[in-house]
Amino acid sequence: MQEEHYSRIGSKLRISIENLYKHNEHILNQIEKGLREEEIKAPVVGYQGVAGSFGEEAAITYFASKASQFKAYEEFEDIFRALKEGSIDYGVVPIENSSAGEIVDIYDLMKTYELYIVGEQIIRIRHNLLGLKGTKLEEISEVYSHPQALSQSKEFLKEHKQMIPKAYVNTAMATQFVAEVKEKSKAAIGSRRAAQLYGLEILVKDIHFNQNNFTRFVILGKAMQIGEGCDKISIVFNTAHESGALYNILGHFAYNGLNLLKIHSRPLQDKTWEYFFFADLEGNLQDANVLIALGKVKEHTKYFKILGNYEQAN
Structure with a gap:
């Protein structure tokens, strides 16, 4: 050699x-x-979901003032594809939760795409029941959120059997959906910031069964x-x-x-x-x-x- x-x-x-x-x-x-x-200065960073998602929180927390722009993507694979094509410099995706386990889609995408992990960020997850202002719990028949959030809130949902869980792409997107349809029968599970951004009320706070609830995000680079x-x-x-x-x-x-x-x-x-x-x-x-x-x-x-x-x- x-x-x-x-x-x-x-x-x-x-x-x-x-x-x-x-x-x-x-x-x-x-x-x-x-x-x-070397780390890219003033990078463009992609995350999954919309403003108010835990992915956005992880991206903002990790890059703080370093990022020049944050870009939202609907699907996890959209982030991988954008990074591979050069539309973004880094991608932030969740890989496991301390309560619900691995996000298997990310592992499969890691194998498919020739990308690398360059960092990680751990975010404490606090799930809240969000609805239109003045909504009473007995009025709610459907609860929308990401499957992981529904799983992490299963004990609360068992106690309120009339609330049917409905899987949605992302917690913040579910919050946005409930805010747009404006029906008291529909609620979302999401973050405090998402409630503020989309004008919903926190009907019940901290409904996740494990109070030590964390999600590990990985930072992807080329x-x-x-x-x-x-x-x-x-x-x-x-x-x-x-x-x-x-x-x-x-x-x-x-x-x-x-x-x-x-x-x-x-x-x-x-x-x-x-x-x-x-x-x-x-x-x-x-x-x-x-x-x-x-x-x-x-x-x-x-x-x-x-x-x-x-x-x-x-």
């Missing part, structure tokens, strides 16, 4: 790098590119952005369909002292009972033990990709 293959990676990787990565140059090339990438502060790595891989295959893969993390934070499976569309595995682990791609582990994982997987190296959100 020539010097230019790891010229910018730093002294940490010089230990045995010739032998460890003589067949894995593409991993080094990915890291080289990520080390050269390339990795690796810095010294990056301490979380996301990867996706596919193992051989045989006994012990996954166990052996996970062993490489343990042998190299890496803390596995999470693993999640998604089915292969063209093969029955076979899966892609998405994993998060602690580490920085400039550390030799991380690259040793990932190099070994790649050797023993049918498919392998680094999805990003970024700073963990508190």
Whole structure:
């Protein structure tokens, strides 16, 4: 391997790098590119939903005064497509909720599109029942919101059996819909800000059953952005369909002292009972033990990709 293959990676990787990565140059090339990438100044940032959505809140919180423009998209895939085409510089999408679990659509889109995670933001989710001013609870027969919000408010809805849950694309879009139809029989589950934006009243606050309710959003970019502060790595891989295959893969993390934070499976569309595995682990791609582990994982997987190296959100 020539010097230019790891010229910018730093002294940490010089230990045995010739032998460890003589067949894995593409991993080094990915890291080289990520080390050269810098955060875009005054970026255009996309999120799903409308003003008042939790996606907008995550985007505003993460980028604060950095973003020059925030753009709303109706579907998650619209964000991926816009980022791939260059209409936006970053995309902000939810990937999991502490109460309801993973947003599986995002995992499938991450596999489909050649994009990278460059950051994450955690937002505390507070769901409120929103309706027209003066509406009484017994007048409500339909409640609109995102399926995750309905799931997180299921205990409240069980207590009010006349309220039929109606799935909607987004919590803020559901709030907007209820405000537009102007029928007291219809209510929405959404945020305090959405209620203010669309002129609805908070009929009951904090109706989610888990008061420690958080959603993790990931920040997507067209390339990795690796810095010294990056301490979380996301990867996706596919193992051989045989006994012990996954166990052996996970062993490489343990042998190299890496803390596995999470693993999640998604089915292969063209093969029955076979899966892609998405994993998060602690580490920085400039550390030799991380690259040793990932190099070994790649050797023993049918498919392998680094999805990003970024700073963990508190």
